[in-house]
Amino acid sequence: MMVDVCIIGSGAGGSPIAYELANAGFSVVVLEKGENFSESDFNKDEIAVTRRDMFTPPLNEQKHIINEYRADGTFTRYDGEESGWSFWNGSMVGGSSNLMSGYFHRLKPNDFQLKSVYGEIKGANVVDWPISYKDLEPYYDRVEKVVGVSGKIVQHKHLEPRSSADFPYPELQINGATKWFDLTCKDLGYEAIPTPRAILSQNALGRNACYYSNFCGSYGCASGAKGSGRAALLQKCKAKIITDAFVYRLQSNEKKVTRAYYYTKNGIRHSVQAKIFVVAAQAIETSRLLLNSKNEHFPNGLANSSGEVGKNLIFSAGGSGSGRFVFEKLTPQQQKELMEVGAFFNRSLQDWYEYKNEDKAYKGGTIDFLFEHQNIISRVMREVYDENGKLLWGEKLKEKLHKRLTTSRVLTFEVFNDWLPTDKCFVGVDEKTKDKYGVPVGVINLYGHPQDLEVGEYLAQKAVKVLERLGCEEIDYSISSAPPPNLVAGGCRFGNDAKTSVLDKNCKAHDLENLYVSDASFMPTGGSIPYTWTIYANSFRVADVIKEQLKKEKS
Incomplete structure (x- = not known):
């Protein structure tokens, strides 16, 4: 099979490429390891979705090796299968964009020049991006309109420049407690500020509006309101999507990738030939694929003459916290408002996106406030003990559960700040440990820079102050260097210098004429927000570059 473009992965990094190029008349094949689900396949079965591996590979078939580093250089090695520690996010058409909560914040102009603005940080590999906010802004705007973002622009000191006055779709319904x-x-x-969401507040774009189940994070959307790559893009283009296709190797000569090899789940081998190849397999898997594709021209891994493939892996630093509203302290009207079912909380603070502490300038972050997830199992499991730590059962347990679930609500917050890239956080491969296909598995080396914790703590204290003023009780929070598996980037950072980066400013490999990487791998720093909107925007930008390359080749 010979096509114009072969895309490996169908999530936020791959779906815009497929959408743009297929709709422009080019032949496009998307290779996706998982299945193709539709709205009718998604439900709110907590057992299936969050207690079992419905959307992710089982670790006894496809695992990781994880090395958790400490400041003194020692580390603990974990076998993914034995530990249960999984970095799989969503193997299906549309990838983990199906399972996101859809919190869509833009990067700020200074996020693109972290080193220039804040200077060197000891122990961190901070660099400026080779593009600016101005370069990406038109594509942020495009995502708002094509993928669908709901919200309301409120002026604040860290509001980024915008070409559109407001979001194309109005705010989602909000709870009275807001x-x-x-x-x-x-x-x-x-x-x-209202939290922008990639969730439609009204019927639009051929999709239905949100029906306010509050089962967003970890769950597929049964209405199509959530702006997943599947619902918003892949269902609206003529790209050929091949599911059950695990790409294990890219074949190349010294100048071009020539073929992508993949296995079906039954181990049957196939391949695709293309003029251009785009890898968007998720940051960890993209690095693993390139490292496993070494050949005589690239003995250290495909596109890895710099030795940078897999290096400078980043996550989102920060943590989370919560507080419980005291029902008895509220007026009857407030009680009624608090217990409104379905409506979102949807509020964020970016007052400390940049701040000074003891005369030192810091890059801060974002705090998103939301109600606790609707997952009934996790909510109930927190209530099975009395105030003395003794297990409850019978009528006492029944009474406590009924009161907690009908006259109480927990407000949570999530802190997002930069995970600084370091030498100790990177992806490799383990030549001895193989997955079910016989392919070397990824080795995820983890380390969090001390400043990540310092900034996260500073932001969490601000969030706690809000909860205290609201009169919440049982306030608690945790800031740690534990990486969130659903917020991962880096490994193939882009830059102008082929000796220190894997990709050029257009996300084409320095070493090859027809290889692009369009998932979050390209990001040298991550900013202080969830990554999905930036992945989408950059992928639309890369699609324009590839479109022009293909036009030149045809002319």
């Missing part, structure tokens, strides 16, 4: 939050922040001198 009014108290806004007033509380105003009293504290903070600027509360």
Whole structure:
């Protein structure tokens, strides 16, 4: 099979490429390891979705090796299968964009020049991006309109420049308690902003509006309101999608990739030939594929003459916290508002996206506030003990559960700040440990820079202050260097110098004429927000570059 473009992976990094190029008349094949689900396949079965591996490979077939490093240089090795530690996010058409909560913040202009603005950071490999916010802004705008983002622009000191005055779709419905939050922040001198969401608040783009189940994170969307790569893009283009296709090797000569080899789940081998190849397999798997594709021209891994493939892996630093509203302290009207079912909380703070502490300038981050997830099992399991730590059962347990679930709500917050790239956080391969296909598995080396924790703690304290002023009780939070597996980037950073980066500014491999990487691997730093919107925007940008390359080749 010979096509114009072969895309490996169908998530936020691959779907815009397929959408743009297929709709421009080019022949496109997408190779996706997982299945193709539709809205009718998605439900809110907590057992199936979050307690079992419905959307991710079982670790006894496809595992990782994980090395967790400490500051003194020692590390603990974990076998993915034995430990249960999984970095799989969503193997299906549309990838993990099906399972996202859809919190869509843009990077700020200074995120593109972290080194220039804040200087060197000891122990961190911070560099500026080879593009600017101005280069990416038109594509952020395109994502708003094509993928669908709902929200409301509120002026605040860290608002990034925009070419559109507001989001194309109005805010999602919000819970009445949000009014108290806004007033509380105003009293504290903070600027509360509505959280943009890649969820349609009204029927549009051939998709149905949100029906407010509050089962967003980890769950597929049964209405199509969530802007997954599948619902928003792949279902609207004529790209050929081959599922059950695990790409294990890219074949190349010294100048071009010539063929992608893949296995079906039954171990049957196939291949695809293309003029251009785009890898968008998720940051860890993209590095693993390139490293496993070494040949006589690239003995250290495909596109790896710099030795940078897999290096400078990043996640999102920060953590989370929560507080419980005290029902008895609320007025009857407030009680009614608090217990409104389905409506979102949807508030964020970016007052400390940049801040000074003891005269030192820091890159800060974002705090998103949301109600606890609707997952009933996890909510109930927190209530099975009394105030003395003794297990409850019978009528006492029944009474406590009923009260907690009908006259109480927990407000949570999530902190997002930069995970600084370091030499100790990177992807390799383990030549001895193989997956079910006989392919060397990825080795994920983990290490968090101390400043990540310092900034996360600073932001968490601000969030706690809001919860305290709201009158919440049982306030708790955790900031740690544990990486969130669903927020991973880096490994193939882009840059202008082929000696220190894998990709050029257009995300084409320095070493090869027809290989692009369009998932989050390209990011040298991650900013202080979830990555998905930036992955989408950059992928639309790369699609324009590939489109022009193909036009030149045809002319």
